[in-house]
Amino acid sequence: MNKLGKKWQLKIICLLLAIVLWFLIINEQNPISEGSYTVPVTVENLDAQYITSNVPKTVYVRLSGPRNTIINVGPSDIRAYIDLSNAQEGEMEVPVRLEIPHGTELKKQSMTSAKITVDVYTVREFILTSRLAGKMDDTAFVSSLKMVPEKVVVSGARRLIKQVSKAIVEIPVAGKSEDFSVMAPIHLEAADGSRIDGLEMTPWQSSVKVMIGHNAVTKVVPVGVATYGHLASSVTLKSIKADPETVEIKGEAGAVNGLSRIDLMPISLEGLDQDKEWKVTAPSIKGVIIDPDTINVVMKVEKAE
Incomplete structure (x- = not known):
């Protein structure tokens, strides 16, 4: 009976040694390796009424795992995505999610979140x-x-x-x-x-x-500036004028002689609280060329008393 018990103990020890040896051989032949991948980022679950900007195009990923697994992994086997099922108009900070192949471990992800803009x-x-x-x-x-x-x-x-x-x-x-x-x-x-x-x-x-x-007639006329809306209550209008204040008009005699000035499209002052400059295109008038055809409108304000 003692001899029989010793034989079973030897058999168990041999089995354990064999298992350990097998793992050593497998690890030596198929060691843990790492792979690096540049993976495209996709947008998912975005409502059709929205569009996005500033979404990262790719994310850098490093995985580890058995060599036989890693050598068979490519960027297409990794899924990187942003879930916008709860998107709202404006700026959002959203996580960049990953799905990696079975048998691998994530070692590094270059970007875990992104600040994007959602627009209607x-x-x-x-x-x-x-x-x-x-x-x-x-x-x-x-x-x-x-x-x-x-x-x-x-x-x-x-x-x-x-x-x-x-x-x-x-x-x-x-x-x-x-x-x-x-x-x-x-x-x-x-x-x-x-x-x-x-x-x-x-x-x-x-x-x-x-x-x-041909045979154009020319004339110099003043530029008219019109405004609408109210400045911020903290300021008052100091001055607003066109630069240049006059333009040369050229064209058919009838059209040119009928013009005494060029009126620009009205400019909104609504809510402005500081000096501002606009570049305003001169109106299109049949048979007339306006030079220059882009006029600077300069507004200056001062603090309200």
Whole structure:
């Protein structure tokens, strides 16, 4: 009986040694390794009324695991995503979530959260405004022009579309003396003349046919500035004026002689509490060229007593 018991003890010891040896051999042949991956970040569960910006495109991930597992893992086996099922308009700080392959362990994630902007998707139509770029010959002027289409459909973030004041088509007229046609790009501007990017436009350019007139008449006229809205209660208006205060108009005698001044589009002063400057496009007048066609409007305020 004692001999039988000793044999079973030896067998158990041998079995344990075999298991330990097996693990040593496996670990030696398939050691723990690490792999690094650049994984694209996707947005999930976003309501159709919203669009996002500032979402990170990729996240850097480092995993560890048995070598045989790691060598078979690629970026497509790792899922990085932002869940926006509870999205609201404005800035949000959201976690960047990961799903990694079975048998691996996350060692490093370059970005665990991101500050993104959520906007309401909006579509709006704008009438195109022409702007002549360049100086024509002294006796030549644009007698008429036709843009096709005359409107542009703008889509994208509501906060950006709210800033759009006009859709501008710049028409190159430098040195032109005969009728011509051109495909001219469209760009969007705010009320202060700054350019607005980040929105989609359909179309992004307009076909423009320009008719050139000759024997132009020129005249210098003052620029009129109109405003609306109320300044902040903490300030009062010190001055507001156009720079330059006069412009040269050129064109058909009948059109030019009928103008005594150029009135700019009214400017909103609502809620302003500091000095401000706008770049305002001169109005489009058939048969008349206005030089310059962009006028600075400078407003100065002072503290209310």
